[in-house]
Every structure is written in structure tokens, then in C-alpha cells.
Amino acid sequence: MEQYDLIIIGAGPAGITAGIYASRKKLKTLLITKEFLGQVGLTSRIENYPGFPKINGKDLLKNFYNHLTQNEIEIKNYEEVVKIKELDNKFKVKTEDGEFESLAIIFATGAVPKKLAIKNEEKFLGRGLSYCLTCDAKAFEGKKVAVIGGGNAGAQSSVELLKFASEIYLLEYLENLTCDEILKEEIINQSKIKIITGIEVLSFEGEKELKKIVFKERKTGEIKELEVEGCFVEIGTKPNTELMKGLVNLNEKGEIIVNPKTMATSKKGIFAAGDVCDFPYKQIVLATGEGALAALSSYSYLKNLKK
Amino acid sequence: MSSALKVLIYSSSTCPYCYVVKDYLISKGITFEEIDLDEQPKKRKEMEEISGQKNIPVILINNEAVCGWRKEEIDKLLEKYGAI
Numbered sequence: 001m002e003q004y005d006l007i008i009i010g011a012g013p014a015g016i017t018a019g020i021y022a023s024r025k026k027l028k029t030l031l032i033t034k035e036f037l038g039q040v041g042l043t044s045r046i047e048n049y050p051g052f053p054k055i056n057g058k059d060l061l062k063n064f065y066n067h068l069t070q071n072e073i074e075i076k077n078y079e080e081v082v083k084i085k086e087l088d089n090k091f092k093v094k095t096e097d098g099e100f101e102s103l104a105i106i107f108a109t110g111a112v113p114k115k116l117a118i119k120n121e122e123k124f125l126g127r128g129l130s131y132c133l134t135c136d137a138k139a140f141e142g143k144k145v146a147v148i149g150g151g152n153a154g155a156q157s158s159v160e161l162l163k164f165a166s167e168i169y170l171l172e173y174l175e176n177l178t179c180d181e182i183l184k185e186e187i188i189n190q191s192k193i194k195i196i197t198g199i200e201v202l203s204f205e206g207e208k209e210l211k212k213i214v215f216k217e218r219k220t221g222e223i224k225e226l227e228v229e230g231c232f233v234e235i236g237t238k239p240n241t242e243l244m245k246g247l248v249n250l251n252e253k254g255e256i257i258v259n260p261k262t263m264a265t266s267k268k269g270i271f272a273a274g275d276v277c278d279f280p281y282k283q284i285v286l287a288t289g290e291g292a293l294a295a296l297s298s299y300s301y302l303k304n305l306k307k
Numbered sequence: 308m309s310s311a312l313k314v315l316i317y318s319s320s321t322c323p324y325c326y327v328v329k330d331y332l333i334s335k336g337i338t339f340e341e342i343d344l345d346e347q348p349k350k351r352k353e354m355e356e357i358s359g360q361k362n363i364p365v366i367l368i369n370n371e372a373v374c375g376w377r378k379e380e381i382d383k384l385l386e387k388y389g390a391i
Contacts, residue, residue: 035331035376041323058323078378126360126374135322135337138344139351264338 004030004074006051006298007093009081010240012038013284014274015108017291018298022106023071025299030100032076032093036065038110039237039275040284043153044134044160049181049284058134060284081243089305091269103305104269104298107244107256110293111237111275111282113236116148119203129231135159139228142166146213148201149234156180157232159186159192169226171215172197173235194224204231239276251278264296264301271298312390314339315367317354322344324376325364331378335391 008018011033022029040046043057047183050234052060069075073187076095083094084105093100113131115121139161145165148159150172156179158170170177170187177184177200187193202223206212213226239255249257249266254263255278263271273290275282314332316339318325332339342350344363351361358365358372366373368384385391 034378035327037323037327043329044321056321058321058326061323078334124361126358128361130362132322132324132362135319135324135364136362137321138319138348139363 001090002030002098002100004028004100004102005039005302006030006104006106006295007032007091007100008106008108008272009033009093009243010038010108010110010276011036011065011075011077012108012110012274013040013061013064014110014276014287014291014294015106016068017288018106018108018273018295019068019291020071021292022298023073023293026072027295029075030076030102031068032079032081034080034099035078036061039113040064041250042113042132042134043156045156046284047080054228056134060263072108084243084247086247086267089269100246103302104237104271106263106274106289106291106294107241107248107265107270107276107297108274108294109240109243109276111239112211113233114235114238116201116235120206121204122206124210124231126207128206128229129204129233129235130236133160133232136232137161137164137210140165143229144227145169145232146171146226146228147232147234148213150174150177150179150193150195150197150237151234151236152179152183153181153236154232154234156186157234159183159190160171162190162192165230166192167226168193171197171199171201171226173200173218174198199224237275237282238262241276248272253278262295263290264297269301269305271301312337312358312385312388313369313371316341317344317350317358317363317365317367318342318364319344324361327376328364328366328381331376335385337385337390362364 005027009032040057085092144167146169203214256272271294273294274287373380
């Protein structure tokens with residue numbers, strides 16, 4: 001069985017940065033990932049990553065990938081980790097296609113977009129409903145569209161839809177939008193974007209295709225309907241930690257609890273970085289920093305282990 | 308690989324999942340044709356009729372449609388036609 005110093009699981013900004021740092025420390029490193037994508041790859045517009053005033057997620061990820069592959073690192077792409085077993089001072093990582101051993105692990109499995117879990121959500125997927133704005137926005141040229149979620153992703157999606165949709169309804173559960181102030185200003189000044197806050201979306205309705213969204217005004221309890229032909233869901237993410245249950249300590253949200261000085265988890269030899277961790281903010285720049293820190297801490301850990 | 312295999316992808320230049328699907332097929336040595344809906348917007352209707360839905364990517368493997376980046380479903384069809 002192939003032996004490594006370090007196995008990194010996941011290839012978003014955190015996993016890729018950890019890979020760059022680990023390879024520069026000459027650790028024998030294997031990076032295993034289902035795909036090179038992550039939340040960053042799905043983002044239409046990034047304006048807060050230093051050095052890139054405006055870049056789309058796909059291009060930023062491509063830059064990250066090209067940087068990673070300039071370094072000496074083994075990559076298993078399109079491969080999913082199915083089990084991790086703890087041995088004496090090392091770990092056995094089983095994928096669909098093989099088994100590998102390492103002395104340390106960095107979890108950088110990120111997060112996946114949350115679904116609403118409401119009536120008819122599955123039925124209208126692809127029939128008016130989409131979770132990927134950069135993929136499907138053009139299908140709604142000249143149409144009335146809703147975006148559910150008033151965080152940064154929802155606000156950015158609304159702005160992006162200005163190019164295509166005739167009217168955009170931005171729906172938010174809380175009383176106020178939670179996006180950055182600069183985005184708030186941008187959308188408030190757009191006559192095509194209508195903001196509806198303090199509502200709970202209850203169901204999607206229509207025959208073959210989405211025709212309306214049913215929602216409840218949270219203050220009054222009044223049920224209302226909004227006629228739309230399309231809807232994008234941007235209500236945040238949930239950590240991708242199924243694999244880690246029972247192996248490392250998770251918080252109530254299912255995020256991995258880490259020591260913020262080292263990115264160490266509750267299990268010796270296992271580190272974590274990026275959106276999978278219990279850091280309160282999920283940002284690309286934080287994920288890359290956490291990835292670097294996790295790799296440097298892994299290096300220190302391995303050096304002590306080999307003494 | 309089976310010489311009868313025909314793979315067609317409906318994609319767009321801004322669609323990240325389309326890039327993943329294409330890269331995955333390349334990694335498996337599968338050749339494919341591509342219809343970029345940005346360049347051929349009139350083909351969107353054809354894609355919607357074939358797949359019964361609007362989202363991309365749509366991957367046609369010997370005329371059987373897979374909607375979205377679904378590795379298991381793609382692998383199943385590639386196996387069915389002896390391509391992997």
C-alpha cells in the first residue's frame with residue numbers, strides 16, 4: 001500500500017493551498033478529490049480576493065489549480081474517500097478505487113449548497129428551479145425570476161440576473177438582507193430588483209414547470225403567492241462532514257471544531273481547513289489562509305513524530 | 308472503447324459543471340461533441356425537448372440523457388456501452 005506523509009481530502013481553495021504549502025515543505029503528499037470545483041467554482045463574481053479586483057470563480061479556481069500542479073504533489077481527481085480508519089500513529093484512507101496510508105490528514109472537504117427541503121423542490125429542479133446561476137441564468141432571458149437568500153451569494157445572483165431577467169425578486173427569511181453593504185447599495189438602486197424580506201418560502205407550484213412561489217409573511221402569518229418562471233436558491237451551505245462523524249469532534253452545525261492557532265482537530269494527526277471548519281466566516285481568503293496554516297501545522301506535527 | 312459510442316454535451320462557457328464533465332470525459336479517454344448554447348442559443352429548445360428540463364449540462368450518451376454532473380450515472384452509461 002502506498003504510504004504518504006500527508007493526505008489532503010478536498011480541492012477547493014483550502015485543500016489546494018494546503019497542497020501548495022505541503023509540497024514546498026517536501027512532504028510526500030496525496031490530494032484526493034471528487035472534483036476541482038468547490039463553492040468557489042460556482043461563484044459568478046468575486047471582488048474581495050486580494051490581487052483580483054474582479055474575477056469569476058471558475059477562473060480563480062483554474063489559477064489555483066495551475067499553481068498547485070506546478071508543485072510536486074500526487075493528485076487523485078474524480079475519486080471519493082469512502083472510509084478513514086485510524087491505525088497506530090497513522091491513518092488508512094479508502095477510496096472507491098484504492099487504499100492509501102498517511103501519517104497526517106487535512107480535511108478540506110468544504111460545504112455543499114443547502115436545499116430548502118420544501119414541497120415540490122425536486123419536482124421543479126430543471127423545470128424553473130436551479131442551484132447554479134452561472135450554469136442556468138441564460139435560460140431565463142426576459143423572464144420573471146426569484147432568488148431565495150439575501151446573503152452575498154443571493155445578492156450577487158440578483159445582480160448577475162440583471163443581464164437576463166425582466167424582473168428579479170430577492171426573497172429573504174430575515175427582516176434584513178445579510179449581504180455586504182456594498183452589494184446592498186448596488187441592488188437597492190436597481191429598479192428591476194424587488195426585495196421582499198421577513199418571509200418563509202413554503203412551496204413551489206405549477207403543472208409541468210414552475211409558475212409560482214408560495215410564501216408566508218413571518219410577522220403577520222399571511223400566505224402570499226409570487227408568480228415567477230424561474231428561481232435560484234442561494235440559502236447558504238452545509239459542511240461536508242459525513243465522513244468525519246465519530247472520527248473528529250463536530251459542533252451543532254456539523255462543522256469540524258478546530259484549534260484556530262493550528263487547525264488541529266480533536267484527533268491527533270488530523271487537521272481541517274476551509275468551509276468545513278467551525279470558523280464563523282466562510283470566505284475564499286480565509287479558506288486559503290486556513291489551508292496554509294493546516295499544512296504548516298501538519299509539517300510541525302510530522303517533524304515531531306519522526307524525531 | 309466501443310466505436311459505436313457517441314457522446315454529446317450541451318454546455319455553456321460560464322457553466323462550471325460543464326467544465327467538470329468535459330474534463331472527466333477527457334480523463335477517461337472519451338471523445339465527445341459539444342454544443343455551446345452561448346454560440347448556438349437556438350439549440351436550447353432541442354436540449355430541453357430531449358432532456359425534459361432546462362438546466363445544463365446535459366450529456367447524451369448514445370442518446371440517453373444525463374442531466375447535470377452526475378458521475379455515477381455517466382459511468383453507468385459508459386459501462387453499458389463498453390467505453391470504460
